[in-house]
Amino acid sequence: MIKDNKIVITGASGFVARNLRKHLSEKNIKLISISRSNFKQFKNEHKIVSKNYDEKHILPKIQNSAALIHLVGIGKQSIKTDYNMVNVEFTKHIVNLCNKAKINKLVYPSGLGVSANTSLGYFISKYKAEKIIVNSGLNYTIFRxxxxxxxxxxxxxxxxxxxxxxxxxxxxxxxxxxxPIYINDVVKVILQSIIQPKFRNKIIDLVGPDYITFEKYVKLFSKGTKTKIEKINLEDVYHDAITNSKSDFGVDDLNILIGNFKGNHNKLRKITGMEFQSVVELLKSGRLL
Ligand SMILES: NC(=O)c1ccc[n+]([C@@H]2O[C@H](COP(=O)([O-])OP(=O)(O)OC[C@H]3O[C@@H](n4cnc5c(N)ncnc54)[C@H](OP(=O)(O)O)[C@@H]3O)[C@@H](O)[C@H]2O)c1
Structure with a gap:
């Protein structure tokens, strides 16, 4: 189904999109990738540069594609871009484009911790995006x-x-x-979700096999280097996040970090039939450094 039909990817220059486009291109899958600014194409890839993904420009180029993978999202707000604009309204726009272009399959990464009970602005926006997709009538796979x-x-x-x-x-x-989950596994799971019918209309946690403390993660990450590890007062970090738009951690980065969110890795292993890379092993081998 995929090889003679095309896959559309939004947010093409983002982290997940870059890795996914490379993987799909290597599998000889034809791509139509959309970004707000120019980017380097892979083999089998058609490029669309569009600031606001306007229908007139985009629609004729994506008609009848096999699937769309919606990788646009933000995790930090500013006065120029907020969660409602990007995570909710833009998702609505993409769902409309899919319907008009007769693209039946939509894949979307939401977030681990998203639920009807959440009180976090970021998760609320992702929850609303999920609802728009679930109610769209499209065949969807939502990952958390x-x-x-x-x-x-x-x-x-x-x-x-x-x-x-x-x-x-x-x-x-x-x-x-x-x-944590390794990007090389994530791109394989996304490809499966497009090809295999068992992913139809499912919401699935996208989590790795290890559930580890941040302290252990950091220690393993810097193993073999002479890095000092220092604990910083959480109030000070939050204060910086609240008052400084260029702080390393945004307010919601911190909320998510300390949230102890745990997903169902076994369910992911079962549905994909894959063996997942342990991120702890990756860190031990120094391959992330
Ligand atoms: N990475 C993770 O650990 C993680 C975890 C949970 C969920 N997710 C979700 O997975 C998706 C991709 O994540 P990522 O890590 O690849 O994020 P990323 O590197 O920040 O990429 C997101 C892309 O969204 C596009 N974008 C941002 N603001 C936009 C706007 N106002 N209008 C149109 N496009 C805009 C940009 O694409 P262009 O610059 O190409 O236009 C950007 O590169 C996001 O929805 C994210 O919330 C990621």
Whole structure:
């Protein structure tokens, strides 16, 4: 189905999109990738540059594609871009485009921790995006990812920068738990979700096999280097996040980090039939550094 039909990817220059486009291109799948600014194409890839994904420009180019993978999203707000605009309204726009272009399949990464009971602005916007997709009549697969890590994600780049400076700062106690998943596994799961009917109309946690404290993660990440690890008062980190738009951690980065969100890895393993890379093993081997 996929090889003679095309896959559309939005937010093409983002972290997940870059890795996914590379993977799909290597599998000889034809791509139509959309970004707000220019980017380098892979093999089998058609490029669309569009500031606001206006219908007139986009629609004729994506008609009858096999699926759309919607990778536009923000995790930090400003006066120029807020969650409602990007995570909710833009998703509505993309769902409309899918319907008009007769694209039947939509894949969307929401977030681990999203639920009807959430009180967090970021999760509320992702919940609303999920609802728009679920009620769209499209065949959807929604993933709820924990930290997706690789060589070039923001979190890893942030830690590498700190290692270079010789000191990693941990917000608060560092005893809160995270469940990272390796990007190379994520791109394989996304491809499966397009091809295999068992992913139809499902919401699935996208989490790795390890559930580890942030402190352990950081220690393993910087293993073999002379990096000092220092715990920073959580109030100070929040204060910086609230008052400084350029702070390393945004308010919701911190909310998510200390939230102890845990997903169902077994369900993911069962439905994909894949063996997942342990991020702890990756860290031990120094492959993320
Ligand atoms: N990475 C993770 O650990 C993680 C975890 C949970 C959920 N997710 C979700 O997965 C998706 C992709 O994540 P990512 O890590 O790849 O994020 P990313 O690197 O920040 O990429 C997101 C992309 O969204 C596009 N975008 C941002 N603001 C936009 C706007 N105002 N209008 C149109 N496009 C806009 C940009 O694409 P262009 O610059 O190409 O236009 C940007 O590169 C997001 O929805 C994110 O919430 C990621």
């Amino acid at each position: 990812p924990s930290y997706i890590v690789g060589k070039d994600d923001l979190f890893t780049k942030y830690l590498k920068k700190q290692v270079k400076k010789g000191k990693i700062e941990i917000p608060g106690s560092g005893t809160y738990l995270i469940q």
